[in-house]
Amino acid sequence: MSQTLAHYAPMHRQSPLRRFANLLYRRPNLYLSLLLIPPLLWFGAIYLGSLLGLLWQGFYTFDDFSMAVTPDLTLANFGALFSPSNFDVIQRTLTMAIAVSIASAIVAFPVAYYMARYTTGKTKAFFYIAVMMPMWASYIVKAYAWTLLLAKGGVAQWFVQHLGLAPVLQLILGIPGVGGSTLSTSHLGRFMVFVYIWLPFMILPIQASLERLPPSLLQASADLGAKPRQTFMQVILPLSVPGIAAGSIFTFSLTLGDFIVPQLIGPPGYFIGSMVYAQQGAIGNMPMAAAFTLVPIVLIAIYLSIVKRLGAFDAL
Amino acid sequence: MTLAVQFTHVSRHFGEVMAVDRVSIDIKDGEFFSMLGPSGSGKTTCLRLIAGFEQPSAGSIRIHGEEAAGTPPYQRDVNTVFQDYALFPHMNVRDNVAYGLKVKGVVKSERLARAEEALSMVALGGYGHRKPVQLSGGQRQRVALARALVNRPRVLLLDEPLGALDLKLREQMQSELKKLQRQLGITFIFVTHDQTEALSMSDRVAVFNKGRIEQVDTPRNLYMKPATSFVAEFVGTSNVLRGELAHQLSGNARAFSIRPEHIRFAEGPVASHEIEVSGLLYDIQYQGSATRYELKLDTGQTLSVSQANTQWLDTSAQHQTGQRICARWAREAMIPLHDVATESAASEAH
Numbered sequence: 001m002s003q004t005l006a007h008y009a010p011m012h013r014q015s016p017l018r019r020f021a022n023l024l025y026r027r028p029n030l031y032l033s034l035l036l037i038p039p040l041l042w043f044g045a046i047y048l049g050s051l052l053g054l055l056w057q058g059f060y061t062f063d064d065f066s067m068a069v070t071p072d073l074t075l076a077n078f079g080a081l082f083s084p085s086n087f088d089v090i091q092r093t094l095t096m097a098i099a100v101s102i103a104s105a106i107v108a109f110p111v112a113y114y115m116a117r118y119t120t121g122k123t124k125a126f127f128y129i130a131v132m133m134p135m136w137a138s139y140i141v142k143a144y145a146w147t148l149l150l151a152k153g154g155v156a157q158w159f160v161q162h163l164g165l166a167p168v169l170q171l172i173l174g175i176p177g178v179g180g181s182t183l184s185t186s187h188l189g190r191f192m193v194f195v196y197i198w199l200p201f202m203i204l205p206i207q208a209s210l211e212r213l214p215p216s217l218l219q220a221s222a223d224l225g226a227k228p229r230q231t232f233m234q235v236i237l238p239l240s241v242p243g244i245a246a247g248s249i250f251t252f253s254l255t256l257g258d259f260i261v262p263q264l265i266g267p268p269g270y271f272i273g274s275m276v277y278a279q280q281g282a283i284g285n286m287p288m289a290a291a292f293t294l295v296p297i298v299l300i301a302i303y304l305s306i307v308k309r310l311g312a313f314d315a316l
Numbered sequence: 317m318t319l320a321v322q323f324t325h326v327s328r329h330f331g332e333v334m335a336v337d338r339v340s341i342d343i344k345d346g347e348f349f350s351m352l353g354p355s356g357s358g359k360t361t362c363l364r365l366i367a368g369f370e371q372p373s374a375g376s377i378r379i380h381g382e383e384a385a386g387t388p389p390y391q392r393d394v395n396t397v398f399q400d401y402a403l404f405p406h407m408n409v410r411d412n413v414a415y416g417l418k419v420k421g422v423v424k425s426e427r428l429a430r431a432e433e434a435l436s437m438v439a440l441g442g443y444g445h446r447k448p449v450q451l452s453g454g455q456r457q458r459v460a461l462a463r464a465l466v467n468r469p470r471v472l473l474l475d476e477p478l479g480a481l482d483l484k485l486r487e488q489m490q491s492e493l494k495k496l497q498r499q500l501g502i503t504f505i506f507v508t509h510d511q512t513e514a515l516s517m518s519d520r521v522a523v524f525n526k527g528r529i530e531q532v533d534t535p536r537n538l539y540m541k542p543a544t545s546f547v548a549e550f551v552g553t554s555n556v557l558r559g560e561l562a563h564q565l566s567g568n569a570r571a572f573s574i575r576p577e578h579i580r581f582a583e584g585p586v587a588s589h590e591i592e593v594s595g596l597l598y599d600i601q602y603q604g605s606a607t608r609y610e611l612k613l614d615t616g617q618t619l620s621v622s623q624a625n626t627q628w629l630d631t632s633a634q635h636q637t638g639q640r641i642c643a644r645w646a647r648e649a650m651i652p653l654h655d656v657a658t659e660s661a662a663s664e665a666h
Contacts (some may be wrong), residue, residue, distance in 0.1 A: 218585035219369050222389040224416035224467065233420070238406045 008084075058290035077291035090295055093272040096187075097255035097299075100194040101202075101248040105217065107195065108202035108247065109240075115203070116210035131200050143264045146193045150184035150265065157183065158236055180267050190266030192204025196255055197261070202247035210236070245307045252303055256296040272296060318345040319378070320471050320503035321366055326375035327522060328361050335361040337527035338375070343505060345380075345470075348497050350506045350514040352525030354550070363473050363507045367396050389603050390419075394471040395464035399479060401456045403448040409435065409459050410444030416467040418483075434466035435459075437496075454485045461496075472502045478513065490517055511551045515539065530619060545653050546572035555579075556653065561615050565591055569652035576608065576622035579647040581641055592644045595619065597637055609635065611643060619643060 014022070024031040059064045061072040080086060134142065149155050160169045160201035173186055180186030213236065221231040259273030272279065272295055280289035321343040328336040336358045343349045351359035364370040365377060366391035377384045384392060395416070403412050410431050411418075417427035435441050438458035448456055457477055464472055474493075478486045494517050497504045508514050514521045515535040522532045523546070530545040542548035545556045558571040566572050586592045599610035604625070611619040621643055637642070 214400065214402065216398050216400055216402035217404060218406075219389065220396070220398055221415070221419075222369075223367055223394075223396045224419065224463070225390050226415075226419040227390055230419045234415070235404060305488075 004194055029300035049095045052292050055294060056290075057286050058288075058294060060287040060290075062285045062287045067284055069284075077287045078294070080288065081291055081295065086292075089270045089272060089275050092269060094299060096191065096194065096271070097252045099191060100198065100255045101251045103191070103195045104199055104202040104251045105206075105244050105248060108199055108206055109244075112203050112206035112243070113210055113236075115207045116213070117215075131203050132221055134196075135200055142197060142262055143193065143260050146189075146196070147184050147264050150182070150192070152182045152184070152190045154184070184265055185267055187266055190261060193261050193265050194251075194255055194258070198251040201250035201254065202244075205250075206243040209246075213239055241310070245310075248307075249300070250305070253296060253300050256299060317378070318397075319343065320345045320347065321505065322376075322378040323362070323365075324376045324378075325379055326362075326365065326372045326538070328358075328365060328370055329373045334527045336365070336372075339520055339527075339529055341529065341532060343503060343510040345503055346501050348494065348504045348506065348517060348519045350508060350510060350518040350521045351512040351520050351524060352508055352551070354509055357524035359507045359509075359522075359524045359528040360475060361527075363475055363505065364398075366471070366505065367394060367473055368392050393469055394473055395467050395469040396473040396475060397457075397460045397464050397477045399477065401460040401477075403459055403463070405448055407447075408444065408450065409440070409446050409451070410450065411548060412459060413444075413463045413466050415463065420467075421475045430466055431462075432461040437465065438462045453480055454489070457481065459488065461493075465496075465500070465502075469502065471505060474504060476507055476509070478510075486513075493517065515551070521551075523550060523551070541651055542573055543654055545571060545573065548651070548653060552611045553622075555619050557617060557619075561613075561617055566647075566650050566652065569650070571653045572650040573653055574645055574650050577606070577624065579619070579621045579643050580623070581609075581621070581635075581644045582644050583642070586644065589647050590644050591647055591650075592642055593619070594640065594642045597635060597639045597641050598615075600635060600637060604654055609641075611641065 012217055023027055024034070057069075058077050059073045059075070061070050061074050061076070062068075063070065081090065111127075111131070114159070115124065115131075119127055151157075157169075168182075172188065173181070178186065178188050180189070183189040183192075217239075218231055221235045222228075226234065258272045259271065259277045262269075262271035262274050272292055276289045276292045279285045279292065319342050320343070322337050323341045326336060326339050327334065335511040339518050341362075351362055353359045361370060365372055365596045366379065366384070367386060368384065368391075375385075378636060379392060379394060403409075404415065407415070410428065411608070413434055414431040417430060422430075432441065432444060435444060438461050440455060440458050443451070443455070443459075448459065451459065457480075460477070476586045478489050480649075481489060493504070493506075506514070506517065515538070518535055519523065520532060520534055521538055523538065525546045531538060531542075538547065538551050542551060542554070548554040548556055553576055554573045555570060555576065556573050557565065560569050562569055593615075595611040595613040595614055597609055598612050601608040601610075606622050606624050609621040609623070611621060613619055623660065
């Protein structure tokens with residue numbers, strides 16, 4: 001009996017690996033720093049370092065005649081952002097980013113709500129796959145595909161004609177600032193493609209925030225006499241704001257930095273992303289490209305502070 | 317007599333599962349009515365049927381005489397205190413309590429005054445500016461109560477509201493709830509799986525089992541005169557004796573219930589109204605205020621006997637396991653049970 005019990009008694013001889021594991025157990029801070037130092041090094045040196053290095057180049061001087069960059073520090077590049085043509089680019093991009101974020105939220109919310117509240121098991125898996133599947137295809141392929149869909153004589157136009165809505169489309173395309181000669185060369189077409197491409201980034205955070213909403217809260221609201229519309233406005237919407245905010249950070253920042261869609265779809269004219277691309281690529285004006293990269297960073301910082309002030313992160 | 321809630325042959329199925337099976341209850345106006353039963357017995361579904369979160373598959377539910385089946389929760393003059401309290405996390409306590417008034421369009425000054433009044437009623441005056449996360453479990457429970465009561469409902473539904481509280485707080489809330497119910501005169505319908513809670517608070521209790529009601533009665537009758545073996549064993553502890561022995565001891569019943577504390581150990585002659593059995597003592601559990609003895613009778617059944625430790629001396633030392641002992645009880649303490657009688661009658665008929 002005692003012999004068999006001795007089998008279960010703690011073993012005193014320990015392997016070096018076991019001793020190391022015990023050391024980590026006794027010193028949780030050591031454990032934590034061992035885990036965190038490699039990613040922090042990567043994040044600090046490679047990610048933040050290169051970003052700061054890029055921004056630093058924004059202070060360099062670009063010589064228009066020799067096309068050469070010299071490390072003489074100047075604020076001229078940042079000042080040039082406010083020149084009418086550059087400011088126009090910023091304004092155009094910002095307007096599009098706001099419009100795309102709002103439209104994505106409106107389109108994504110019902111889908112996210114249905115996914116969170118009405119689907120279980122296989123149906124939920126189906127919706128997850130359906131939402132994410134467009135992300136499996138290359139983004140550039142999708143953008144090109146849309147140029148064909150929206151082109152003159154393309155599928156979109158064919159549908160509109162068969163539904164007898166061609167005059168309506170002509171009317172919309174006639175609105176200045178929205179329209180263009182065809183869908184594929186209009187602001188509207190560009191907007192549609194942006195909403196399409198970023199939609200999953202809006203659906204998933206909203207869905208996650210609605211998923212966390214206990215059903216008893218909605219029942220409590222109805223129990224206290226709130227009609228469905230009141231429950232939506234007073235309970236569901238305020239509690240899903242963190243999800244909408246998270247999703248809009250994606251749609252907003254991705255639109256601000258995009259340089260493919262504005263080149264392929266919509267009227268001519270630069271976006272911030274395509275401006276950076278053109279400046280550092282075709283023109284070789286790295287300092288101006290660096291100055292432009294600062295714009296989305298500042299805009300997103302402003303956007304986040306507004307969203308925070310609205311209380312979007314209170315319920316996190 | 318006016319009825320607050322009336323169920324007539326109400327059923328609720330979830331697919332194949334009969335959550336509530338042809339239940340009929342009359343709940344009187346101003347009554348403290350409890351629905352008691354194990355989990356999955358259908359008591360919470362009944363509550364949700366009254367609140368309107370579920371619709372009956374069959375039958376009629378009347379709330380103050382009006383047919384309620386088919387109307388949504390927001391059109392019913394009942395309010396619920398939820399098991400998880402369901403306080404709105406993005407609103408402070410005052411806005412939570414004033415919510416019901418707000419959605420009904422009560423002007424701001426009046427609803428804030430009434431919210432403050434309701435909060436002081438549950439001893440939480442001055443907590444209005446706090447968020448629910450800043451409150452303890454007991455305080456959240458009171459906020460949930462105030463939020464329901466501020467609407468002055470005619471029926472208040474409570475879904476195991478004390479389940480998450482610790483014992484001391486639970487006992488305190490039990491007496492406060494009872495006091496509040498008497499003051500306000502509102503019908504309280506209280507769902508619980510805790511039989512002590514149901515007995516101590518209620519005017520009447522309905523005992524649920526497998527979607528059906530076993531018995532509706534006052535706490536005293538439920539304990540003293542259980543109608544079925546389920547009630548006898550679920551409400552308090554009971555010795556349910558069946559078969560040949562039951563017939564032999566009682567003379568007529570096929571099954572009866574006898575409470576452990578109604579049995580005593582004794583020597584000497586047996587009185588004419590008493591019944592005596594003998595057996596082997598095989599377990600003794602000291603429980604503080606009482607001691608529980610387990611007997612194996614000569615006829616094979618087991619019998620629990622509970623003796624109150626009324627003396628400051630521990631009397632359990634007199635008994636030892638393995639000892640032969642005689643147990644007695646008064647004939648009137650045996651409660652004939654109906655369900656087992658009918659069941660065995662049915663099986664005998666085959």
